[in-house]
Structures are given as structure tokens and as C-alpha cells.
Amino acid sequence: MMLSRSLVWLLAAAAVQAAKIAVSSPKVTISGKGAGVLQTETLSLTQKSESLTLGPTDTLKLTFQLTEGTPDGKGVQPHQTFLRFYDAASGEEGIQPVRVSSGGKAKFELNMAKPPPSLPPTSDAPLSVSLILGSFVHESAKYELFDLHVPASGTIAPHPDATQFAPQPEITHTFHAPQALPPRPVSAVGTALVFAPWVVLVGLMSRISIPLPNLFSTETLPFTILLGAFEGLLVWYWVGLRIGDVLLYGAVLAVPTVFAGNRALRATGRWRAGKR
Template identity: 65%
Template sequence: MIFLLSWLLLAASAHAATLSVQSPRFTISAADAKQLRSDTLSLTKKPEPLTLSPTDTLKLTFQITTDGEDGKGVQPHQTFLRFYDAVSGEEGIQPVRVTPGGKAKFELNMARPPASIPPTSSAPLEVSLILGSFVHDPAKYDLFDLYIPASQPAPTHADAAMFSPRPAIQHTFRPAQSLPPKAVSALFAGAVLAPWAVLLGLWGKVGISVPHLFAPSIVPFTALLGAFEALLFWYWVDLKLGQVLLYGAVLALPTVFAGKHALSTTGKWRAGRK
């Protein structure tokens, strides 16, 4: 029982302990390794904003310990640096490697910035340290504000223009079809019906009796001629010239044979009358 209580007290004390940061320090170096700025960070008050040029390097070192213990360094389960742009709302999370003794080191080289850095403008990034652990209370520390060069626009892909909004298509419609005068329409309608008048006149001259007009040998030829008239009317209303020529060629062959048969039959009737 005493052994169990001791383990409970130990677990409670470990959970009650909080993580703290010791000896936080930053260094800004130029491309030629010349030190531009170096100072110790205060966890209660932010220093003057840090500024990095496109070739500068920022180094951050610190050690993580716990309050209420012997001050030995510990390794949290999670250690992150958060870069937050308060203007755009963009943020980036960068994990930091910590040794079992609690020592941590982070390096930001602006010549090769990590992908976790959010897109930037002229506004500074708020840099904070986030610590997480299964056995200790989590902790968060606001370290400093950081000015870095504004992000360059993303390179334009060669096919990007194909997927960008295109100008609206302006359709040009043909004007409404104008109808010819009624006199012109009547003239052409008479021209279309004229062959029928000629046909009736010819039938009257050859002296064919009316009953022969509906004879089985004559009706197919008359029907095919009516089909030609219907085709011309259809062309006037809807068809195109190519369609008329195609359909006319199809009708032409049976019309020739029907007409030849009708003429031969008519000749026999005339010979019989004589």
C-alpha cells in the first residue's frame, strides 16, 4: 500500500511540474559568417524585432528544464517553433530537435528557408516556442518578432494561361431572314406549278381517256412526279441544295422506268383505238 501511494505521489509531482526554458539566445550572421547581432532572450519581454536579409542566418539555442525538480534538462515529446503572420493569418510550424539533456538548437538560413515558413509581406512574423509532454504541463513562450524578406510570387507555369479566366465569348447572330414580296413568291409558285399545267395539256392532246389516268401503269409515274414536286417544296422550306440533289438522284431512276412503262402502255392503248 505504501509502495502504491509513493508511485501516485511521484506521478502527481511529475505532472504538476512545468517545462521551462533556460539560457535562450539568438545570433544573426551574414553570408561571410560575420556576426551581425547576438543577445540573450527574455521570456517575459520581447526584444527589438529581428531583421534578416536574403543571405542572413538566424541561430537559436536554449535548454529545456522543469520547475520544481533538480534543474536537470529534459526532452519534451514535442518542441515546435511557430511563425505567425498576424496580418494575413498565415502560420507555419517548424519542429526543433532536442537532445535527451534538453539542449536545443535551431538554424534559419534565408538562402534556403524551410517550407514551413508562411508567405510573408512587409509585416513581421511572431515567433513563439511551443513545448508538449505526456508527463509535464505544456508551455508556450513568445520569443520575438521577425522581419524576413517578402515572399516572391509563385512561378507561372507555361500552361497556366490555359486555365485562367478567358474573355467572354461574344456571339454574332445573323439577322432574321427577310421574306420576298408576295408578287415574287406568287411568280415562282406559278413557275413550280407550270409543269403540271403542261402535263394536263399534253394529256388532253393525246386524247387519253380519264379512266386511263388512274390505270396501274400510269399511277406510279404520276406519284413519282408528285414526289419531285414535294421535294422542291421541301427544298424551299428546309432542305439544302446538296440534299435536294441526293434525294432527286434517288427518285430519278424509278421515275425514268415508271415514265418509260407509262409511255409504252399509252402507245398500246392508242394502237388499240385505231
């Protein structure tokens, strides 16, 4: 007896589980802003209905009744009820939930003046509208309702950071060719022009008799060498030294140069006093 009762309950549960939700009285209405009802259609669930067209300010209303596929036809509220808008041309889709009351009455509105964000971007191609029902205790169902023509979407303004984070062109580095040395004849002519005035100066000084009796004395020679070191430092700076290095080396040379210069001046003064 207990076994037969359990079997009856299992069969009843299986029947409920296998029961399919029935959709009755599916109806779609298109109304325009300030123009009343423009079109009313009763939909067929066995085959796709004729395509519908919405204007920029039109509103689509879809109503239907959901009942259990049993003789009593009790209203049922599925766990999930939504419409799928699919653009076959672009592959984009949008999902819109449908409000269903506890008694199974369903209602959906689509106002093109304020389209929902989930509506996919549209072009001239129609959107395929499907009704999908999902339930834990009933068999899920999907119905192809109709094709819907809606106004084409406007161009979406690019995000301010879109160009910054978009792929950038490859960075290429252009390196200048190394500086070419001038031909040897040109270098020789330039060197000759640089040293020519010095050759002329030395030649002229050789013709003038300038007595320098104390130039190589022990009191004057250090000062002369230090002055030559300063000249060499300037040449070195011109070739490759930095200004900071020149100032450092110049400060070091300045100390002995001052003392050597004072000593040379005193020696020159004594030499001039003795000559008189």
C-alpha cells in the first residue's frame, strides 16, 4: 500500500515536471505618440508572425497569459520570463525581462522614445524577437514571435580615453649617420690656415731683438710654466673638458700661480733696479 502511494506521488511529480507552460492570448499593440493605437496583432506561436515596424516615438506593448498545460489551466509564474532581441546581421543581442503576475498575466512595453540600454545597436536589419520561459518545475520553452524593425541606432560618441588606450603605431627610432671626417687635403689646408698666423708671428719676433735675460731663471721659469699650464687647460677644455672640471683645475693652478707670479715680479723689480 505504501509502495503504491509513493509510486503515485512520483508519477504525479513527474507529470508536473514534464508539464509545459502554455502561452495563450499573445497580443501585440503598436501605438504612436499622440496618435493612439496604430496596429494590433494576435500572434501565432506555431510560426513566426509578420514583421512589425516601430517609429522613433512609437511604443510596443506585448501581453499574454501563462498557464500550466493541464485541463484546469491554472495560471503560473515562471522563474524566468524574458524577450530576446537578436540582430542576425551583427550577431548582437539584448535581453529584456517580462513582468509576470502571480496569476500568470504577462506584460511588456518597449518605448522607442526611451529605448532600454540592453537593446542591441541596430541598423536596417530587423531584430528577431523570441520569448523564452524558464522554470524549475516546468519544461522550459522558447517561441519565435516576430521580426521587429526599429530606427537605426545613432553613432556612439567615442570615449575620451578611447584614443589614448587604443593600439598606437609602432615607435621607430631614426639614428643619424656618424659624422663623416673631411678629406685629408681639406684638413691639411684648414690646419695650415690655423697655424699660419703663428708662423708669421714667430718669424716677426725673430727679427725683433727683445732682451729676456731672466725668462729662464729659477725665479721666473715656474711662473712661465704655470701660465703655459693655464693655456693648456683652456685647450683641453676646448677639446673635451666640462666647465666644472675647468673651474676645479683652474682653482688648483691659481694657488701656485699667485705665489710664483709674486716671486717673478720681485725678481723683475730687482733686475730693473740693478740695471738702472
